[in-house]
Amino acid sequence: TPEWITHPVDQSKIYMTDLESALHYILHIEVGKFKDLEGERLTALKNFVSVLAKYYPGQPLVRNFLHTMDVWLRRQQRTSIPYVSLGMAMKSWREDVLLPRKSIWVGCQGSKPHFRGFPCSLWILFHSLTVQAAQRNEYLQKKADPQEVLQAIRGYVKFFFGCRECAKHFEQMAAASMDRVKSMDDAILWFWNRHNRVNARLAGTATEDPHFPKIQWPPKDLCDSCHNEIQGDPVWDLGATLKFFKSHFSLRNIVIDRKR
Ligand code: FAD
16 A cells, blocks of 8 residues: 555645755756746746745755855846756756655655656645735735735746746736735735636646645635535635635744655
8 A cells, every 4th residue: 555545644744855855856957958048038037036035934954055046147247048057057046955856745745657747836836925915014014015926926937837837827827916916915815716716627637636625725624614605505715725725834834854
């Protein structure tokens, strides 16, 4: 019997291993597909790394690494950066020690290798970034620009996400309404709602891991108060859902060690 059946992971938690594996995959596989980083793609990378440097909910050394990378990218005068230069720079900042050398999935482990994995971790990363941006702002009592975070994610998906069909669908949703998001709380809900739309579209298709059905999330057992009813019809309680997101994707809910 496979380990994921005998020791199922706690779906109410976020796993640091998934987030770090997402970073590894982004920096080595997806960005590494481009021999030279230039033009709009380079701008997209700079914007995304800048948002990661600000809001990635990582351990101090990993956050420091992202900060160093952000400063390095911003200081580049070149209009075209060979990926090997970035790779060498990352090595000099000990990236190979700080991040896993290959992607390992915990909360995003599928029942077969072709299920879940990186796309799952990318969603978790995106939700975490919006929640961290909202919380960092509440704490510092200054207003973050929701568009900074949203557009950086949009640029990453458009120029780097290897699932081109996913990127095309996502860009359609972004083009339709992303510009109108005015607050960090709405940015959190925008991502929640769009992710659920993707879940609805994919439910029952070949991309669905039979052991992890595509549902409208969060289910009642994760957040009962998120579910409400008006005259017998199910509706979301947006206030409760926002509150749930701020706790589910908070630093406190991240499991640092696999401990199993
Ligand atoms: P995922 O949908 O990846 O979700 C990961 C985890 O997030 C879940 O296990 C759950 O804990 C949590 N979660 C679920 N729903 C929500 C929600 N609404 N809000 C917050 N957290 C939630 N695949 C396609 O085949 N076609 C596409 O067009 C497509 N577009 C995509 C666009 C983007 C931007 C991304 C990141 C992925 C896309 N994918 C697409 C991949 C697909 O959405 C899933 O990531 C993949 O099928 C793996 O599914 P999963 O079961 O691991 O759950």
